[in-house]
Amino acid sequence: MVAESECPFGQPLQLPSKEPLWPIREDQKPEVVHSVKEFLEVLQMQTHVDRVVVLPNGIDLLQQRDAAPIQLCEAARGSSSIRQVLAQLGKMAPAPRFRARLWHYSQRGREKEIKVKKDSKDDPKDPRRSDGTPAAKRDTDATEKKSLAALARQLQELEGKAKVTSDAALYISELRWQRKVRHPLNKQERVKTATNCDVYDVAPFARHMPLWERSEGGIFVGERGAGSGLHVDQCLWSNVGRNWCGFKLFAIWPWHERHSILDEAGKGAIFCPPLTSEEEGFLSRAKTVALVGPGDVWVFSGGQPHTAMCVGDGINLCAYESFVPANEEAVSLLVQSNTKESHWRNCWMDDDDLDELYEDVVDSLQKALACSSLNSRLRGRLEGCRRAMRESKDSYCKELWEQEDRGQRRRRREEEYEESSSDLEIQQGSKKPRVDGKSSSPGSV
């Protein structure tokens, strides 16, 4: 047994021997690779549909040991529960300016988000907002309400009113900086991600991928019984996860179950062990079930239903980056986002955000392919990606490539708007179908 003091976050390196887990059949185990070379090949060049590929000890192999922000590391080091993490963060001076989402699991099988109530004047979409409050002040108020500190205060209030049970498991998800900061490795880049470095910084082709959500990477901090309920991501991209400490069960359902499992088990379903027989039945249909442990890095497609559940004593700390590899199939999948056939409807991205994301993909592909020193194998792959995107039935994709061919590309949203635009959160955005060659959003007419 490895001494616990060897975990830099002060967390257990092993699960208790009787920890209740999910059953994992032999055929449900993830693919495992052992070298950086193999993992980067899978990550950058291959499709991830119906796969989960794990690189054990990837945190060290990919030089991610110091990636988690120092404030979180310190808070985790002195804690064995999320309430303690929140208390530690609350004592820090200066207070770290994190925004996040906070969830509790007071009710078996369900995740419930803790939110600070929004005034209508803070809501940019509410016509009543023009109440004389200066716009900058309104934005600050709205930002403060999403701060982790405000959520921690709200938790205490709800516990006081017995709306959250005092022993309910808690999950901090999608933690980032409240406002963009200069990236520690590249002062030209302004990012919301609170990680000091990412897989993006060590994957040699990352900057040439069709998409890499560099700014928006999110950190997840949980404890036994907390996790992300069943969902598909808001668009059909891939994710690479890094697990610094603690343990997490992770399940992904096959592509052919992309609608059925969500229809049957419901969005947000939580599979907290010990399982009911119905929950066991749902999990037996999973394509892959992985037990992720300290140091693991893994890649999967967020376009398939998936769920995660922290297990074991202490704190689980991990982060995800979303991206699209240089792979034709992956790009074909991406451009099926927000379509009824491929993407479960209640998990769609806001339509305008998806249009903007497609603009980014066109820009990235064109920029990479214009680079004369581009690796020739990568060039071939990116040409395939461009073809796949050109063949998309999505009307806005078609329009973007027509504009590109005419040399008339213009961005619908300009850079200065980016600062205040919504974070890419899981949200129930537009419900307009994007296929049929019809216009899918007002901006794409």
Ligand SMILES: O=C(O)CCC(=O)C(=O)O
């Ligand atoms: O909670 C987790 O570890 C999974 C997170 C996830 O699926 C997501 O951010 O889309």
Ligand SMILES: [Fe+2]
């Ligand atoms: Fe996800």
